[in-house]
Amino acid sequence: MNEVGRKKREWIKTAIIVFLTVMLVLTFFSNTIMNYSLPEVAAQYVQSGSITAKIRGNGVVESGDPYNVMVKQTRKVMSVAVQAGTQVQKGDVILYLEDSESEELKAAQEALDAAREAYDLALLSADVNAGIINNAQSNISTETYRKQIDAAQAAVKTAQADVDEWQKQYDAFALQLSITPANSADVYAETKAVNEALKAKNDAEIALTAAQNEQSRLEALLAVEEAKYQETVSGNETQVPEALKNLREQTAAAKLNVINAQTGANNAGVAYEKAAAALEQKRASGDNSATIQNLERQQAVIKVNLDAALKTLEEKQNALSELTGNINKTLSLESLYKAVIQAQELVEKEAAKTIDAVVTADIAGTIMQVNAIAGREVSAAEPVAVIQPEGQGYTMNFTVTSEQAKKLSVGDKAELINSWYYDDMDITLKTIRPNPSNPAQQKQLIFDVQGNVTAGQTLNVSVGQKSANYDLIVPNSAIREDSNGKFVLVVESKSSPLGNRYIATRYDVEVLASDDTKSAVTGALYGWEFVITTATKPVEAGQQVRLAEN
Numbered sequence: 001m002n003e004v005g006r007k008k009r010e011w012i013k014t015a016i017i018v019f020l021t022v023m024l025v026l027t028f029f030s031n032t033i034m035n036y037s038l039p040e041v042a043a044q045y046v047q048s049g050s051i052t053a054k055i056r057g058n059g060v061v062e063s064g065d066p067y068n069v070m071v072k073q074t075r076k077v078m079s080v081a082v083q084a085g086t087q088v089q090k091g092d093v094i095l096y097l098e099d100s101e102s103e104e105l106k107a108a109q110e111a112l113d114a115a116r117e118a119y120d121l122a123l124l125s126a127d128v129n130a131g132i133i134n135n136a137q138s139n140i141s142t143e144t145y146r147k148q149i150d151a152a153q154a155a156v157k158t159a160q161a162d163v164d165e166w167q168k169q170y171d172a173f174a175l176q177l178s179i180t181p182a183n184s185a186d187v188y189a190e191t192k193a194v195n196e197a198l199k200a201k202n203d204a205e206i207a208l209t210a211a212q213n214e215q216s217r218l219e220a221l222l223a224v225e226e227a228k229y230q231e232t233v234s235g236n237e238t239q240v241p242e243a244l245k246n247l248r249e250q251t252a253a254a255k256l257n258v259i260n261a262q263t264g265a266n267n268a269g270v271a272y273e274k275a276a277a278a279l280e281q282k283r284a285s286g287d288n289s290a291t292i293q294n295l296e297r298q299q300a301v302i303k304v305n306l307d308a309a310l311k312t313l314e315e316k317q318n319a320l321s322e323l324t325g326n327i328n329k330t331l332s333l334e335s336l337y338k339a340v341i342q343a344q345e346l347v348e349k350e351a352a353k354t355i356d357a358v359v360t361a362d363i364a365g366t367i368m369q370v371n372a373i374a375g376r377e378v379s380a381a382e383p384v385a386v387i388q389p390e391g392q393g394y395t396m397n398f399t400v401t402s403e404q405a406k407k408l409s410v411g412d413k414a415e416l417i418n419s420w421y422y423d424d425m426d427i428t429l430k431t432i433r434p435n436p437s438n439p440a441q442q443k444q445l446i447f448d449v450q451g452n453v454t455a456g457q458t459l460n461v462s463v464g465q466k467s468a469n470y471d472l473i474v475p476n477s478a479i480r481e482d483s484n485g486k487f488v489l490v491v492e493s494k495s496s497p498l499g500n501r502y503i504a505t506r507y508d509v510e511v512l513a514s515d516d517t518k519s520a521v522t523g524a525l526y527g528w529e530f531v532i533t534t535a536t537k538p539v540e541a542g543q544q545v546r547l548a549e550n
Helices: 002-035 103-123 132-135 142-179 188-233 242-282 289-354
Strands: 040-045 047-051 054-060 065-070 074-078 092-096 359-362 365-370 385-389 394-401 411-416 425-434 441-451 458-464 467-477 480-481 485-496 498-512 518-523 532-536 543-548
Touching: 047 498, 047 518, 103 289, 142 289, 188 242, 188 289, 289 467, 425 458, 441 458, 467 498, 467 532, 485 518
Parallel strands: 040 543
Antiparallel strands: 040 532, 047 467, 054 394, 054 458, 065 385, 074 092, 092 359, 365 385, 394 441, 411 425, 411 458, 425 441, 467 518, 480 485, 485 498, 485 532, 498 518, 498 543
16 A cells, blocks of 8 residues: 555655756746747848939930831832832932823823813803903913902093083082073972982982992992802812902991992982972972072083983993903912813823932932832832931830839930940930820830941830939838838847747838839938848748748
């Protein structure tokens, strides 16, 4: 019994010793075990230094001002005299064309036939005489026609003044006759009324004559301007000139004035007749027949002169109307005649191109592209060759983010990467514009390229600000960002009974400049902090971490 109790006590003692030993081991190694469960981080010190904010990219060199060599006819190519890279001078042959009737010549001949047909039809018109035909072919200036119309209008004006003078004398005798009583009756009031009515009638008739003259003048000017406009229409200039618009409006207004003046004259005549009738009724006695007969004889003589003046005025007005009509016919025929001449000249010009025709360089430079092949046709639809003008620059472009573009300015110089591979070049940023395919997030950088370069060459360049010194520089991998902005996680050490613990602490920062590997920042840092660059697990501010062994 004692033996069993002794063994039992020894077993309990052994168990206690083992338990205490395990607890002691766990106590001493608990920190190490915990460390293996923490994220392992790599970190670097915040340092001072310099940053060169360069942006790198590559682009294909393009011609800054390429010149397209065009042909004006659809022709078959006999042979090609140049190839890409050939240096040419102005006048050098680029293509030899086969002799053949071009599509342009056929079209020109068809246009000539149509113009001749239109002209011949106009000649058959009954209104066209030899004088009109001769004037149409004599290329008489519009100014000459204007002077002729001005002279005819002046003749009408003179004849109208003569009529007005005789009419004035005739009306004076009429007035005298109207106020000479046939008896001694008191007709003062009626006579006064007749005089006032007669004056109103004369004024209305003068106003009517003036309105008619103004209408004739404007219609004559309008005829000339309409003819000039029709001539320009044949040249495909369909915009109506302001002067012609104004003249049309003035002519329409003049016609309305004539209608109103005619109405006024009619009303005045009716009023005059009523006043004269009232006067005659008032006369009852007295005899002035001898005086009246004398006045009537003198008035009859004036009437003869007035009728002659009226006839002359009618002749001058008819002459003006005929002149205006003939000028309109002449201008219309002249336009058709000129169309025939121009069509004939085009046919001759196109015909001359069909024999021994070549395409030459209009400028000196380098052939960049040839789009013609012997035996095939070329047309005016696309260039047969492209020339890089002598002395003209080149351009290249590439796309960057909008954030990168904010660091650049027009005029910045770009540097060639692997510059030893290239000859001397000068590359300058000339334009920063939105990228058409993604304008909200990307910009397109356009560069001027000068020096020994050719179109199609690919250049790798870097462009940006010059180097600058900063107090706080961290690796780019250390910079993090969330909804509150950019920050870094700094490893801070805290003492404990079991050793040092390392805590990730957040520090908000603002990035001042960056290059490919590092960034200059500002914030609550003082320098030489240990910032986390990488971690085996996601790390948050306040979390305990373990440092990677170097």
